[in-house]
Amino acid sequence: MAKIHELSVNLANQIAAGEVIERPASVVKELLENSLDAQATQIDILIEAAGTKLIEIIDNGDGIDDDDVEIAFRRHATSKIIDRQDLFKVRTLGFRGEALPSIASIADVELTTSTGQQAGTYVHIKGGEVLAKKSASARRGTRIKVTELFFNTPARLKYLKSQQTELAKIVDIVNRLSLSYPQVTFHLVHNGKQIIRTAGNGDVKRVIAEIYGLTAAQKMVPINAEDNDFQVEGFVSLPELTRASRDYISVLINGRYIKNFQITKAIIKGYGSKLMVGRYPFAVVNIKMDPLLVDVNVHPTKQEVRLSQEESLVSLITQVIQQVFTHVSLIPDGYQNL
Numbered sequence: 049m050a051k052i053h054e055l056s057v058n059l060a061n062q063i064a065a066g067e068v069i070e071r072p073a074s075v076v077k078e079l080l081e082n083s084l085d086a087q088a089t090q091i092d093i094l095i096e097a098a099g100t101k102l103i104e105i106i107d108n109g110d111g112i113d114d115d116d117v118e119i120a121f122r123r124h125a126t127s128k129i130i131d132r133q134d135l136f137k138v139r140t141l142g143f144r145g146e147a148l149p150s151i152a153s154i155a156d157v158e159l160t161t162s163t164g165q166q167a168g169t170y171v172h173i174k175g176g177e178v179l180a181k182k183s184a185s186a187r188r189g190t191r192i193k194v195t196e197l198f199f200n201t202p203a204r205l206k207y208l209k210s211q212q213t214e215l216a217k218i219v220d221i222v223n224r225l226s227l228s229y230p231q232v233t234f235h236l237v238h239n240g241k242q243i244i245r246t247a248g249n250g251d252v253k254r255v256i257a258e259i260y261g262l263t264a265a266q267k268m269v270p271i272n273a274e275d276n277d278f279q280v281e282g283f284v285s286l287p288e289l290t291r292a293s294r295d296y297i298s299v300l301i302n303g304r305y306i307k308n309f310q311i312t313k314a315i316i317k318g319y320g321s322k323l324m325v326g327r328y329p330f331a332v333v334n335i336k337m338d339p340l341l342v343d344v345n346v347h348p349t350k351q352e353v354r355l356s357q358e359e360s361l362v363s364l365i366t367q368v369i370q371q372v373f374t375h376v377s378l379i380p381d382g383y384q385n386l
């Protein structure tokens with residue numbers, strides 16, 4: 049008798065969810081990436097009980113066509129890439145078509161969306177099962193409400209840390225995405241209390257002030273460099289503004305927030321002996337490159353990337369920071385006023 053069988057779609061989605069959705073902040077990250085890919089300029093993020101009770105994201109982006117709504121919840125269904133070539137030049141934050149089916153397989157999801165061209169659509173899915181679908185009047189954009197996260201994966205639920213820790217992870221994601229997308233207004237509310245609101249006027253320094261405070265922003269200086277392959281720009285803190293962790297260093301590649309030890313090390317190296325042992329700067333380093341030079345298809349969460357030419361990028365970054373600090377005495381006056 050045959051012993052091998054294919055897993056049900058729902059179970060396959062739950063397994064994928066295990067990689068993509070680790071905690072409430074992962075849901076927030078995936079949904080925000082979708083809103084950003086849909087060209088939203090205003091995103092409201094309503095959270096209750098650090099995301100364990102409610103994660104609701106409302107955007108004014110492109111919306112989803114009625115015909116596409118159910119497909120969007122299928123595994124590997126995406127509007128962002130079509131063929132193999134596209135995979136090597138991904139310009140969107142998403143492309144794997146895994147977030148919506150993963151989230152819907154382990155939570156209660158209600159989505160209302162409209163392209164603004166026709167009546168909108170409402171769909172209610174829980175544990176992978178479509179409970180309702182109907183037309184709904186809605187303005188252009190998408191509202192997605194996630195409740196009962198991990199209701200059917202008890203181990204995950206148990207593994208969650210304190211509300212304070214889970215909320216901090218959500219705030220961290222919103223911070224980094226608002227630094228990556230200064231032209232977008234992010235509005236984060238937790239248990240009815242506003243935590244973040246960015247102006248969305250395109251000014252990164254203003255976002256730095258909004259999330260890290262005005263004093264921190266005043267101690268950040270701009271960097272700018274390019275070579276044949278890379279363009280590097282952003283802000284780094286004066287050596288006097290440091291923290292005890294590397295968490296205040298944000299690295300973006302083509303608008304995607306990534307984690308890369310070598311690049312982080314290169315930033316720190318640029319400060320040379322100006323930093324005390326165990327202290328790290330604030331930095332927002334935005335790197336633009338041909339998508340062909342970066343492979344984002346390394347891990348389901350898309351935070352790890354593989355870079356060709358990593359060495360030349362790393363030395364460009366160290367150099368530009370070194371140069372900034374050789375001229376540091378010139379800086380304060382010009383950058384004090386925001």
Ligand code: ADP
Pocket residue numbers: 078082083086107109110111112120121125126127128141142143144145146147148149189190
């Ligand atoms: P991916 O982002 O990798 O394509 P997802 O499962 O996150 O996969 O989303 C599936 C599809 O649903 C997306 O490709 C997109 O077309 C659509 N979608 C999801 N969220 C939104 C949104 N907020 N606005 C517009 N379209 C969306």
Ligand code: MG
Pocket residue numbers: 078081082141142143145146147148
């Ligand atoms: Mg996505």
